[in-house]
Amino acid sequence: MSLLAKRDALTETSGIAGILPALAALGTRSRGWRRWLMAVAAGAVGALAMPPFGFLPALVLSLVPAIWLLDGAMKEGSSRWAPLKVAALLGWFWGFGYFVAGLWWLGAAFLVEADQFAWAMPFGVLGLPALLAFFPAFGFALARLLWLPDARRILAFAFGLTVAEWLRGHLFTGFPWNSPGMALGQNLWLMQSASLVGLYGLTFLSFCIGAAPAVLLTGQTARARWTAPALAAAMLVGLAGFGFWRVPVEASATVPDVRLRIMQPNLPQDAKFNPRNRDAIMRHYLSLSARPGPNGAAPTHIIWPESAFPFLLHRDPASLAQIGALLESGSVLITGAARMDDPLPGEAVGKFYNAIQVVDDRGTILGSYDKVHLVPFGEYLPKVLDTLIRAVGLRQFVHIPGGFEPAEKRMTLAIPGLPPVAATICYEAIFPGEILSDGPRPDLILNVTNDAWFGETPGPYQHFAQARLRAVEEGLPLVRAANTGISAIVDPFGRIVEELPLSVEGTLNTTLPVVEPATVYSKSGKFSLTVTLVICLMLLVVRRGPHSTFP
Incomplete structure (x- = not known):
C-alpha cells in the first residue's frame, strides 16, 4: 500500500473509531523498512511492562501490533516458505527491540572498570539482544506455521512465543530474564497464579491477554471481534480474583526463636573486589552487623551478601576470628564468599567456587553451598x-x-537453628523449577547477590522481582541479602515483610515467615505447562478449514 493510499485511508475516517482501523491496516500492509521499524518499536514498548515500571497496558501496545504484522505476512512472496521467513524476521526485529529496551542496563557492568571493559559495552548492550532475538524469531515463525484467519491466531501466537520463551530459559545454560510472564508476575494478586502454572504458564497467559485486543479491529463480525477480548478480560479478572482469594488477610506466622539480621553494606563495585580495601571492608561489615537490634535482642542469624570479601575467607584465620568475636553464643553468620579447593597434584592452584559459607561463634566454617x-x-x-x-x-x-x-548438583544447605535451606547465589534465583534439590522439601529460599555491577538501573529491580516470584511458585519464604539492594524478607505469598531499598546502607532485623504447603506448581509445574501447550496445539490443528495457512 502506497503512502498516498495510507493517507487517504486515514482522511476518509474521523475520530478514534476511524484512526484505530487505519492503524491496524498500517500494520498488516506495511512493507520494507517500515515493517521492521514497527516491529522494533512494538518490542521496545513491551519492556515497559517489566519491572520496575510494571505498566501492564504496554503489553497490549507491544503484542497487538505484532499480531497485525504477522497478519500481513500471510501471503508474502511467491514461495510457499516466504511467509515463514518474513515471520521469523518480524520476530527477530520485535525481540531485538524488546531486549535492547529491557536489558540496556547491562552496559553499566562494562563501566565499573571502564579502562578494561568499556570497549566491550556494545557487545553487551546490542550483541546479547541480537542473539536473544533469535528465540522470538523462532516463536513468530512457529506461530505463523499454525496461523488461522480467525481469533484462534491469538492462541497460535501464544503457543509459538511460549515455546520460544521456554527454550530461551533452557538452551545454552538458559536466560529467562524478563520473560513476558513477569508482566503478571509483579502484581501481588496476579502473581498468585504462579503457584499453579509458574512463570512459563504466566507467560502463556500474558501473550493471550496482551494480544487478544488485536481482533477488535480485524474481526469480520461483532462476535468475531469481541469474543477473544472478552475472554482475555475475564481471564485477567479471574487471575486477580484467584489472587485475592489466595492471599490471606493476616500476616504469615513466624518460625519461633529465629531472629534474622540482613546486612546491606552498599559498597560500590570498584571498591568491593579491591584487595587493598580488605581491612576497611571487614570493619564496615562488622560495624554494621554489630548495631543494636530492636528491643536489644541479639540476632540468631546474620546474613551477608554474595562474594562479600576480596579474599578467601576460609583461608584467613584472622577474619574468621573477628567473625567469631562478633557473634553471640549459639548464633551463626551466613555469607557469600569465594572459596578454593586444594590444588590437585601437578596443578598450581585449586578450583574456585562462588559459595555461601556458614560460620559459627568460634570462627569455624560449618558448611558451604557452591553455586551450580x-x-x-x-x-x-x-x-x-x-x-x-x-x-x-x-x-x-x-x-x-x-x-x-x-558445583555438580544443587544441595540443600543445613544451617544450625534454621529449617532446611534452598540456597541460591545471584541469578540462580531467576530459574523457575530449579530452586529445589532432590530430597526433602526445604522451608525457605536464601538468595545472596551482588547487583552493584548495575548501579541504580532497572536491573536490580528486575532481579528482585524474579526472586520474589520463586517464593510464590514454591510456597516458600524468601530471605534475600544484596550488597547494594534490594535486600528483603518475602513471605510464601510474595508479600514483602521487610525491605531495604536500592543504594541504601543498613540492616534488616526481622523474623522468618513459616513455609506454606507445597504448591501445585511445586508438585507438577512442568506437567501443567505441557498439558496447556498440548491442548492449545490441539485447538489449532483440529478442524482446520480451507483457510489453513500451513505452507
Missing part, C-alpha cells in the same frame, strides 16, 4: 575464549584465574 548455575561470560568463559582474551592482554570480569567452577 554460573553466569556465562561473567563468572566463567570457555577455556578457549579465556586463553584467547588473555593472549591479547584482556581478562574476564571475575578476578580469578580461569573463573569459577560450577
Whole structure:
C-alpha cells in the first residue's frame, strides 16, 4: 500500500473509531523498512511492562501490533516458505527491540572498570539482544506455521512465543530474564497464579491477554471481534480474583526463636573486589552487623551478601576470628564468599567456587553451598575464549584465574537453628523449577547477590522481582541479602515483610515467615505447562478449514 493510499485511508475516517482501523491496516500492509521499524518499536514498548515500571497496558501496545504484522505476512512472496521467513524476521526485529529496551542496563557492568571493559559495552548492550532475538524469531515463525484467519491466531501466537520463551530459559545454560510472564508476575494478586502454572504458564497467559485486543479491529463480525477480548478480560479478572482469594488477610506466622539480621553494606563495585580495601571492608561489615537490634535482642542469624570479601575467607584465620568475636553464643553468620579447593597434584592452584559459607561463634566454617548455575561470560568463559582474551592482554570480569567452577548438583544447605535451606547465589534465583534439590522439601529460599555491577538501573529491580516470584511458585519464604539492594524478607505469598531499598546502607532485623504447603506448581509445574501447550496445539490443528495457512 502506497503512502498516498495510507493517507487517504486515514482522511476518509474521523475520530478514534476511524484512526484505530487505519492503524491496524498500517500494520498488516506495511512493507520494507517500515515493517521492521514497527516491529522494533512494538518490542521496545513491551519492556515497559517489566519491572520496575510494571505498566501492564504496554503489553497490549507491544503484542497487538505484532499480531497485525504477522497478519500481513500471510501471503508474502511467491514461495510457499516466504511467509515463514518474513515471520521469523518480524520476530527477530520485535525481540531485538524488546531486549535492547529491557536489558540496556547491562552496559553499566562494562563501566565499573571502564579502562578494561568499556570497549566491550556494545557487545553487551546490542550483541546479547541480537542473539536473544533469535528465540522470538523462532516463536513468530512457529506461530505463523499454525496461523488461522480467525481469533484462534491469538492462541497460535501464544503457543509459538511460549515455546520460544521456554527454550530461551533452557538452551545454552538458559536466560529467562524478563520473560513476558513477569508482566503478571509483579502484581501481588496476579502473581498468585504462579503457584499453579509458574512463570512459563504466566507467560502463556500474558501473550493471550496482551494480544487478544488485536481482533477488535480485524474481526469480520461483532462476535468475531469481541469474543477473544472478552475472554482475555475475564481471564485477567479471574487471575486477580484467584489472587485475592489466595492471599490471606493476616500476616504469615513466624518460625519461633529465629531472629534474622540482613546486612546491606552498599559498597560500590570498584571498591568491593579491591584487595587493598580488605581491612576497611571487614570493619564496615562488622560495624554494621554489630548495631543494636530492636528491643536489644541479639540476632540468631546474620546474613551477608554474595562474594562479600576480596579474599578467601576460609583461608584467613584472622577474619574468621573477628567473625567469631562478633557473634553471640549459639548464633551463626551466613555469607557469600569465594572459596578454593586444594590444588590437585601437578596443578598450581585449586578450583574456585562462588559459595555461601556458614560460620559459627568460634570462627569455624560449618558448611558451604557452591553455586551450580554460573553466569556465562561473567563468572566463567570457555577455556578457549579465556586463553584467547588473555593472549591479547584482556581478562574476564571475575578476578580469578580461569573463573569459577560450577558445583555438580544443587544441595540443600543445613544451617544450625534454621529449617532446611534452598540456597541460591545471584541469578540462580531467576530459574523457575530449579530452586529445589532432590530430597526433602526445604522451608525457605536464601538468595545472596551482588547487583552493584548495575548501579541504580532497572536491573536490580528486575532481579528482585524474579526472586520474589520463586517464593510464590514454591510456597516458600524468601530471605534475600544484596550488597547494594534490594535486600528483603518475602513471605510464601510474595508479600514483602521487610525491605531495604536500592543504594541504601543498613540492616534488616526481622523474623522468618513459616513455609506454606507445597504448591501445585511445586508438585507438577512442568506437567501443567505441557498439558496447556498440548491442548492449545490441539485447538489449532483440529478442524482446520480451507483457510489453513500451513505452507
